[in-house]
Amino acid sequence: MSGNHYKGHEVSCCIKYFIFGFNILFWLLGMALVGIGLWAWSEKGVLSNISSITDLGGLDPVWLFMVVGGVMFILGFAGCIGALRENTFLLKFFSVFLGIIFFLELTTGVLAFVFKDWIKDQLNLFINNNIRAYRDDIDLQNLIDFTQEYWECCGAFGADDWNLNIYFNCTDGNPSREKCGVPFSCCTKDPAEDVINTQCGYDVRAKLDSEQKDYINVKGCVPQFEKWLQDNLTLVAGIFIGVALLQIFGICLAQNLVSDIEAVRDSCFFT
Template sequence: MRTAPAGEVVSVLRLCPKIFPAGKMHYYRYSTAEVSCCYKYLLFSYNIIFWLSGMVLLGIGLWAWSEKGILSDITKVTRLHGFDPVWLVLVVGVIMFTLGFAGCVGALRENICLLKFFCGTIVLIFFMELAVAVLAFLFQDWVRDRAKEFFENNIKAYRDDIDLQNLIDSLQKANHCCGAQSPDDWNLNEYFNCTGENLSREKCGVPFSCCIADPAQSVVNTQCGYDVRKKPPSERDTVTYTRGCISALEAWLPRNIYIVAAAFLVISILQIFGIYLAKTLMSDIDAVKAGYRF
């Protein structure tokens, strides 16, 4: 093997001053650390489900608003009374879409900022869920009062929004209940109250979802609640449910505590798994950056 003379080495250094300034050679050292493809694409797959689900929820929410005419007249938002279920769909859709986007792009592009945003938001949501669960257990009376107030406000707005109406009807039919604490709570609604000024045909009645279903009838009788509250209590009991929905929900929770706990556990495990993937991927990226030296 021929060894280059010293003169040739000097001439090369002179010909390449940009590569070897002042005759000094640069040595490059590459770390053996690398970003795990397994964690990278697992996090991408984890987030793309949320991203697509968020897009679907956003589409459903915007479609529901367009059916109500809100998109053509945005001032209708300020005139809505009670709880609009479409708001919940839109808020959940925006959160899922944003987190899914940050997780997917952050994983593919190995972007630390997006990964930190994704991880930090999931941690925040996780601790908020824990805080709500603990506070709901410690302050049960306060939660019961707020639930009663919330239900009564939505009884007042029952006829204002079709989605709210369907939500209350589904709740009453599923739990065999009527009103917040009793069927008389429907006096709060201008269509169902018993005042003399009320000219509605539904006066002193209740919605059909309060009626005890007849197994022999295949067609729902939407007029079964008319004038029910004018009848004596003994006759009323055979036609409509007399238990309020707050009491029904309080009785439902102890019977289904294992289902609620299992659902909370599954959601928590999914969140912790996403946090673990994001933290591991960030650690790999930091290790690669730290190991690259000039």
Template sequence: QGVLSDLTKVTGLHGLDPVVLVLVVGIVMFTLGFAGCVGALRENICLLKFVSKHLLFGGILEIIYPLNKLLECIYLLQNHCCGAQGPEDWDFNIYFNCKSESKSREKCGVPFSCCIPDPAQKVVNTQCGYDIRKKSKSQWDDQIFVKGCIHALEAWLPRNIYIVAGIFGIFLARTLISDIEAVKASNAF
């Protein structure tokens, strides 16, 4: 009647007690955590490879099954920001710079990834950002995203910290493995 019954509804495991699922997940997490800790402290390559491979396997499973969520997240992150700090950052690009003597058609514009998509259009308008920065900033809000991508990343990161931490753990284990192997190879002579 509580959280565990909700877990049964989500997983669809009606013949299995939800407590068993929670225990299995706990055992796997403990095993990986313990192996990673001991592998790092004892500089045990075998344990570090075990942790690295299992984290990578879990990451692959995470990508395979909720692929639509990942693609939506990437699409939304790319299309809800413009420039690092804002649309004015495109002045550093010679093609979009307003002050340059460039005869580029993109002068004083932004890339189409900065444009707010029109749901009525079936084809992406790749020229929607042309000359947008010649207009006043008050007119930008309904045509392009004015939030910088650094701010979008700062908002995205806390919501996806577990994914980032998992990727960091994989790279940390792989780096430690290569460092240990390099030290062992240099001491072999």
């Protein structure tokens, strides 16, 4: 006999332990992401000075680890313990939470399509805010460098966006050696160079616009991101559809298990 059995009603062991095994992976991965976030904060001294969290002008990438890890931990805990202990409250919480996430993702997708011009402006604002804070946080700096290298871009809409940063602007009062330059991640790559030249962007914006393209990527990250989305539309759509189907599948399994548990309890109650 599989599962608890009362007068023809039983809890499916297959569904129960599938939900348990699936969610324990999410639980452990969530804990790992939160742990990585806490470790990164401790390395930057944030844990010894919590107020420093609000000191940054741009995004601290560690927040991504903390938020995603926290959500995965909560979902994994509810699904894992709910299935193992046949706790209908935790299973319903798991279903509702997963349903809310699915609804938010769907709403975000629709709004992003309808208000794509507004999203574009907000993305521009977001990138420029992070450009201002480029030297304030090593994780943010690495994220911006990775983005500019991966999409072969520079700034939000062009290299001149780096005028927003106090180290790279072209004002006469700027004493920085990086004045009128850009980060090395904006530079075009020479396949013959094995070592990254971190000074390749020095003084490059003091040159004529026609000369700059010989040294740096002159396209902005916003149009490059749009181009990447268009070129990889099938892949992006496939990922979103796959995630959505996985969430719907999880909700259906959890609700099925809740129905089985309640049916068994009702049978036991009337015995």
